[in-house]
Amino acid sequence: MAVFDESDKSNAKPVIAVFGAGKIGEALMSGLLHGGHTADELLFTERHPERAAELTETYGIRGVDIDEAAARADVLVVAVKPQDIEPLLDKLAPLVTPSKLVVTLCAGLPTSLFERWLGDVPVVRVMPNTPMVVGEAMSAISAGAHATPDHMATVEKMLSCVGQVVELPESQLNAVTALSGSGPAYFFFLVEAMIDAGILLGLPRAIAEKLIIQSAVGSAKMLSDSDAHPVILREAVTSPAGTTINAIRELEKHGVRAALLAAIEAARDRAIELGKAHD
16 A cells, blocks of 8 residues: 555555544654644444544544454554454454554464454554553554554654654564553552652642652653663762652662562553453
8 A cells, every 4th residue: 555655755644543542542642643634544343433523622623333344444543452352353263364464562462363354454552551641652663564664654653643653573562562552551650659758758649649749750851861761860869868769778678679569560460461452
């Protein structure tokens, strides 16, 4: 298809259909609109009529049934929950041809699953995360057996509207799921605990929240803008015999680092289980 030919200098954009307009699906559509797509170039499917009406009113994008979405779209973005994938693939199987590009945002589900149901269709697997809703996603993409460099370029351009993108072998996608896919929850958990600590120390909740959230935002910007390793940035805050080193000692004493490593391994293992459930 010409839409996947990076040498094509026309302004034509692929028609993109999002199957499953939950938070991630909605965030992607919003990002694509901000990235230059028009509402006429986007479609979505949503099984709840109230939700579909809300999205159409907000973004001007039409909600359609699966048959129409598959027929009209060049790029089919699958954003349903993993447990809902087989009924959807069963409906898509007679509708999808190798001229289409299937992009899966489903955690843990390998490209081979889609290829088994859909045949010689190009599939690109994506592991995004929820900061997509504010245009700051970290997405990793992997090519299936029939995906070409042009397909990958199309997906990278699409996801660049909502954050940053890296390309990795699919064998590493379960690790990505555990690290950055689930990663925002770890940060939110830490921020929640630190706010509780502020309350324990006598600060009003609103003040504790403001202190910690801005500290998190500032720290993230330092990490993003600096070439320094996180250890160097941490050591810059850690004075000899000061308050911070006493806090770090307690974190190490309670095994926080080991607990985090174990938690991320557990998330990776669950991602593997999700994929095996459809073998």
